[in-house]
Amino acid sequence: MNRTMITATNTLGQLQKQIDVISNNIANVDITGFKRREATFTDLLVQQFDNLPGGDPDTAAARLTPEGIRQGTGAKLGQIQMIMTQGTFKSTERPLDTAFTKEGLFYRIQVQRGDVYETQYTRDGAFYLSPLSENEMTLVTSSGHPILDENNEPVVIAGKAKDYTITETGTLKVNMEDGSQQNVNLGVSLVNNPQFLEQKGGNRLGLPAGVEADGVLTDLNGELRSQISIRSGTLELSNVDLSKEMTDLMTAQRSYQFQARSINMADQMMGLINGIR
Known part of the structure; x- marks a missing residue:
């Protein structure tokens, strides 16, 4: 399995957890005193390729990012945070x-x-x-x-x-x-x-x-x-903003579709390579 598939499959599982969090918020929108949760992401292990050996020290000192190419392996949920803001009163x-x-x-x-x-x-x-x-x-x-x-x-x-x-x-x-x-x-x-x-x-x-x-x-x-x-x-009442949750849900679904499409494209590319005679 190539790196594109690994990155996409790692991220798919984490996006599903984010969708579960958002769905739970939406399901409890009418629950008295409920506090919504919010999922935040971080990078998984990043591999760096130092493909620029012997660079100019002056130039390297001015860089804001490490020298070379950094290739990630997907994203993961860093934290599912409870949002304690006050809900409206009834x-x-x-x-x-x-x-x-x-x-x-x-x-x-x-x-x-x-x-x-x-x-x-x-x-x-x-x-x-x-x-x-x-x-x-x-x-x-x-x-x-x-x-x-x-x-x-x-x-x-x-x-x-x-x-x-x-x-x-x-x-x-x-x-x-x-x-x-x-x-x-x-x-x-x-x-x-x-x-x-x-x-x-x-x-x-x-x-x-x-x-x-x-x-x-x-x-x-x-x-x-x-x-x-x-x-x-x-x-x-709960502090769930239904319009925000629906927007977050649509964003997460689009990200999920993008990762699924990446797997499909990687599979097609591997099929073309295997078909070369």
Whole structure:
């Protein structure tokens, strides 16, 4: 197989991954709190041919590129980066709907995988109440995963609630029918390095196996809760720009067609060479 085919086939596989990223963004355009991802490319191994030996030292010193011919072997995805820009807001006037008004803030939720409970993160602020017993309810996501408080325990409301309020700093205030009030600080984390997080499905993010939370996330407890900014009765829409994603998809498809055409042309050239008698 000649170098043209090698370069094209290497790039084809990476372009397919970029198309998958764009397709995932488009599929989640209407998902609350979803953050789009963007794929960036870098060169694979580059081979240099020094075909200009003994060049003028003065001329070589003024060059901005290495002397000779550099031949690459294709492109690869350098990074699939999560874009943390703020999405637009949608007013619902529902007291248990919330939206972060700052970038990098995530709710902590509890996800059960078999017998193991795992802490994951989401920007989806559409909360619901799920009954635990006759006089107890727990705060959950739309998928039924419990919301954690600042101590990483599921939020449980004991007694019969009358109404609810979620403050700007993430405190759930529940007015009970007997006139009392229960206050619970919701678990909120600030993501310092979002590129360490991986998608867990269901609009949830989590840490990969073997990666510690220190340096990646900061739990906003105690005095740090002043950094929290929440708007109640509102949901944050995804930050996916459908027109941009469609443009990127068309560009990636054209690049894919170009690489496929390169393989076809290389095959035709090899056929002509093999046909010479």
